[in-house]
Amino acid sequence: MEIEPARPIPAPALAPPDLSQVGPPSSPLPLPKIFANDPAPPTLVTQGAEALLYRTTYLLPSIACALKYRPSKPYRHPILDARLTKHRILSEARVLVKCRKEGVPVPAVFALDEKEGWLMIEWIEGEVVRIRLNEWLQRRKEEGEELRARHEAVLKGLMARIGSAIGRMHGVGIVHGDLTTSNLMLRGGSEDLLADDKILEGEVVLIDFGLASQSTADEDRAVDLYVLERAFGSTHPRAEGLFSELLVSYGKSFKGATVVLKKLEDVRMRGRKRSMLG
Amino acid sequence: MSLLETVQLEHLPPGYDISLALFRNVKNSAFLHEQLLAGNTEFEYALIDASVLVSRVHALAAVYRAVSDLLGGRLRSRNVHSEIVFSLSPNNNIAESFRRFGITPATTSLLVIKVSLPPSSTTDTSTASPLSSPDIQAHLAANIEGDSLPFTDASIASLTDVARIKKIYKLNSGGGAKKTKGAVNGAGIHGGNEDGNNQDEVHELEVAVLGAMALRGSNN
Ligand SMILES: Nc1ncnc2c1ncn2[C@@H]1O[C@H](COP(=O)(O)OP(=O)(O)O)[C@@H](O)[C@H]1O
Ligand SMILES: [Mg+2]
Numbered sequence: 144m145e146i147e148p149a150r151p152i153p154a155p156a157l158a159p160p161d162l163s164q165v166g167p168p169s170s171p172l173p174l175p176k177i178f179a180n181d182p183a184p185p186t187l188v189t190q191g192a193e194a195l196l197y198r199t200t201y202l203l204p205s206i207a208c209a210l211k212y213r214p215s216k217p218y219r220h221p222i223l224d225a226r227l228t229k230h231r232i233l234s235e236a237r238v239l240v241k242c243r244k245e246g247v248p249v250p251a252v253f254a255l256d257e258k259e260g261w262l263m264i265e266w267i268e269g270e271v272v273r274i275r276l277n278e279w280l281q282r283r284k285e286e287g288e289e290l291r292a293r294h295e296a297v298l299k300g301l302m303a304r305i306g307s308a309i310g311r312m313h314g315v316g317i318v319h320g321d322l323t324t325s326n327l328m329l330r331g332g333s334e335d336l337l338a339d340d341k342i343l344e345g346e347v348v349l350i351d352f353g354l355a356s357q358s359t360a361d362e363d364r365a366v367d368l369y370v371l372e373r374a375f376g377s378t379h380p381r382a383e384g385l386f387s388e389l390l391v392s393y394g395k396s397f398k399g400a401t402v403v404l405k406k407l408e409d410v411r412m413r414g415r416k417r418s419m420l421g
Numbered sequence: 422m423s424l425l426e427t428v429q430l431e432h433l434p435p436g437y438d439i440s441l442a443l444f445r446n447v448k449n450s451a452f453l454h455e456q457l458l459a460g461n462t463e464f465e466y467a468l469i470d471a472s473v474l475v476s477r478v479h480a481l482a483a484v485y486r487a488v489s490d491l492l493g494g495r496l497r498s499r500n501v502h503s504e505i506v507f508s509l510s511p512n513n514n515i516a517e518s519f520r521r522f523g524i525t526p527a528t529t530s531l532l533v534i535k536v537s538l539p540p541s542s543t544t545d546t547s548t549a550s551p552l553s554s555p556d557i558q559a560h561l562a563a564n565i566e567g568d569s570l571p572f573t574d575a576s577i578a579s580l581t582d583v584a585r586i587k588k589i590y591k592l593n594s595g596g597g598a599k600k601t602k603g604a605v606n607g608a609g610i611h612g613g614n615e616d617g618n619n620q621d622e623v624h625e626l627e628v629a630v631l632g633a634m635a636l637r638g639s640n641n
């Protein structure tokens with residue numbers, strides 16, 4: 144899982160004016176050529192191991208978008224590197240387009256340049272579930288155990304919405320490959336303005352399809368759920384107990400879902416054995 | 422007088438002014454089509470059949486792609502104007518894209534697009550003279566027999582053949598962009614949320630079309 148800052152950090156002001164893709168080794172951040180003509184550098188939102196994510200605009204100043212840039216890796220063989228980058232950009236774009244066309248809540252695809260290594264998608268105004276959930280859990284902790292039932296219902300509601308979003312994605316034949324609470328977003332509001340009962344609201348949007356693939360195998364679907372379950376366990380242990388809510392709603396979300404839930408038990412078992420063997 | 426709009430697109434260098442004018446009830450499409458076939462340099466426009474356009478953004482996306490490909494030395498067709506037409510295509514068949522999206526003798530709804538290149542950008546002297554907006558306006562007024570409309574989403578929507586668009590972009594699985602129980606709630610990519618449901622549908626159609634254009638030819 145990546146470490147990401149909560150707030151956008153501006154790209155360094157000293158972006159290389161010579162935009163021959165990757166600057167000299169000393170240059171802080173590679174900027175894709177698409178930004179060469181912009182008066183100001185774009186806003187860097189996150190820097191993962193493989194990709195940089197910028198907030199920028201598409202066509203008009205009023206249309207915000209996210210630009211996911213996979214700079215070339217100097218340690219990889221250049222031909223292999225170009226091929227890998229192209230494959231990843233196109234694969235993520237294809238999956239997103241398919242999902243969106245079939246009604247799965249994901250960002251729309253606006254443009255791409257597989258040679259330059261970028262993908263431009265709809266900007267989701269909102270926040271990743273990890274941050275919203277941590278904020279919410281923190282507030283619960285601060286105020287003690289009061290109003291427990293009411294609060295639990297709110298959290299259950301979120302878990303159910305996540306479950307059905309994942310189910311919808313599986314139902315159209317896509318597995319995500321990297322389900323974490325950093326790869327799920329809630330559309331709407333800014334988190335510090337949100338009242339308690341609003342903070343977990345908003346449409347669940349699935350993001351980051353860099354490791355996704357087309358599959359209808361129960362095993363692959365169950366692994367998706369297992370990976371998310373483990374992520375909940377380590378990132379939000381206080382919410383882990385409600386993961387069953389997610390599974391219940393997943394179970395109702397598409398035809399083959401109950402078989403997947405059975406399979407999940409096998410996958411968990413194997414996971415446990417593996418961890419016992421160390 | 423035709424209603425000519427000029428826009429600049431994000432991330433393009435300065436000087437690439439895009440002029441657009443929309444017409445309906447066009448009577449002389451055969452003549453205009455003929456000028457393109459003959460390579461008449463007075464008609465350096467993208468002439469698009471507006472019935473296969475979903476929205477402003479749909480058209481602007483094609484312009485952006487074409488100008489980017491021009492700048493990157495990746496034009497697949499004759500010039501930036503033919504490339505705009507090709508950029509609307511979901512596949513790599515250039516001739517087919519002209520038949521589907523370009524003007525034909527039967528066209529009655531027409532979007533005219535002209536890209537003015539900055540003087541320094543071209544070595545080809547025939548296209549080196551950036552026309553001013555009044556020049557273009559006068560030329561269109563003199564040569565297009567039709568009713569001028571503002572280049573707005575509402576005007577485009579009044580001309581759109583949704584069934585044909587779904588067919589071209591292969592969005593027919595039970596109504597193209599499927600209903601998404603609350604997904605993608607409302608807010609179009611322009612942030613507006615005009616008339617509820619129908620607006621959502623148009624927006625989902627637009628987004629599906631943009632995705633197909635972005636993936637042009639790279640499927641499988
Ligand atoms: N479409 C989007 N709209 C808004 N923020 C986004 C969008 N896509 C990604 N982000 C933000 O950028 C982060 C990294 O993007 P992601 O696609 O997950 O890349 P990575 O592979 O680096 O994890 C996300 O966790 C989220 O905070
Ligand atoms: Mg991620």
